[in-house]
Amino acid sequence: MLEVRNLYKSYKTGSKIYPVLHDVNISINDGEFVSIMGASGSGKTTLLNCISGFISYEKGEIILNGKRLKDLSEEEISVVRNENLGFVFQDFMLLDGLTVFENICMPRIIQNGDWRKMEKEANKLLEIFNISEISDKFPVEISGGQKQRTAVARALINEPNIILADEPTGNLDSKSSESVIKSFIEVKKRLGVTVFMVTHDSIAASYCDRVIVMKDGRVFKEIINNGNRKEFLDKLLNILKDLGGDNNDNE
Numbered sequence: 001m002l003e004v005r006n007l008y009k010s011y012k013t014g015s016k017i018y019p020v021l022h023d024v025n026i027s028i029n030d031g032e033f034v035s036i037m038g039a040s041g042s043g044k045t046t047l048l049n050c051i052s053g054f055i056s057y058e059k060g061e062i063i064l065n066g067k068r069l070k071d072l073s074e075e076e077i078s079v080v081r082n083e084n085l086g087f088v089f090q091d092f093m094l095l096d097g098l099t100v101f102e103n104i105c106m107p108r109i110i111q112n113g114d115w116r117k118m119e120k121e122a123n124k125l126l127e128i129f130n131i132s133e134i135s136d137k138f139p140v141e142i143s144g145g146q147k148q149r150t151a152v153a154r155a156l157i158n159e160p161n162i163i164l165a166d167e168p169t170g171n172l173d174s175k176s177s178e179s180v181i182k183s184f185i186e187v188k189k190r191l192g193v194t195v196f197m198v199t200h201d202s203i204a205a206s207y208c209d210r211v212i213v214m215k216d217g218r219v220f221k222e223i224i225n226n227g228n229r230k231e232f233l234d235k236l237l238n239i240l241k242d243l244g245g246d247n248n249d250n251e
């Protein structure tokens with residue numbers, strides 16, 4: 001369970017203070033796949049970075065697996081980050097000199113984990129994401145979609161229960177985007193992992209259980225997917241149209 005309660009965050013530049021998040025309240029259930037959308041500058045990445053413990057905030061609470069982030073030391077936050085969270089970024093962040101298999105194992109190698117257990121888990125992830133055949137290839141030899149699926153597998157090697165993804169389909173064509181989103185659905189179904197994704201891609205968001213739309217640092221609307229993806233996408237597009245601005249890459 002991930003909860004954000006009455007969150008306020010501002011940035012200070014020189015003597016000026018720029019408020020970015022105002023009284024944000026979000027609650028995400030275990031195993032839910034939730035997207036966060038909204039115009040550029042509405043505070044989506046800031047919210048994700050607060051949840052990751054990468055940046056501080058002035059007021060409010062973030063509760064991850066029952067732990068209030070504010071009560072934790074830097075060291076304890078790092079432990080939560082390593083054990084409970086997996087990260088996926090727009091730019092994949094794979095190491096060019098390592099194969100797909102080695103990239104996936106990297107977070108576990110850093111932790112000096114049990115090699116045989118790691119190998120077994122990496123093989124399971126390769127199979128889930130349909131990348132077993134490219135496990136010995138290097139990032140330069142694979143497609144964008146395969147790179148991102150490798151990155152999702154890497155995010156899961158330490159068995160987190162929450163994946164935080166910032167624009168995971170931002171650098172992909174529509175077919176590769178779909179393959180990445182389907183990998184998140186697999187993650188949710190087979191491993192029960194919660195996925196929280198920032199995106200401008202309404203097609204990608206239409207696969208989610210719920211979409212939270214932000215406007216000017218506030219939660220503007222929440223839309224629940226009742227199972228009809230086409231209907232959900234139409235609803236989403238209408239809300240984004242009402243928002244105006246550059247909030248939708250698919251229009």
Ligand SMILES: Nc1ncnc2c1ncn2[C@@H]1O[C@H](COP(=O)(O)OP(=O)(O)OP(=O)(O)O)[C@@H](O)[C@H]1O
Pocket residue numbers: 011012013018020038039040041042043044045046047
């Ligand atoms: N480190 C920072 N220092 C000062 N201001 C910042 C900083 N990071 C972000 N901002 C400002 O905070 C606001 C929210 O930024 P944020 O990146 O969270 O928005 P976003 O909704 O993720 O935007 P985008 O969709 O373009 O990625 C913007 O006005 C941005 O300029």
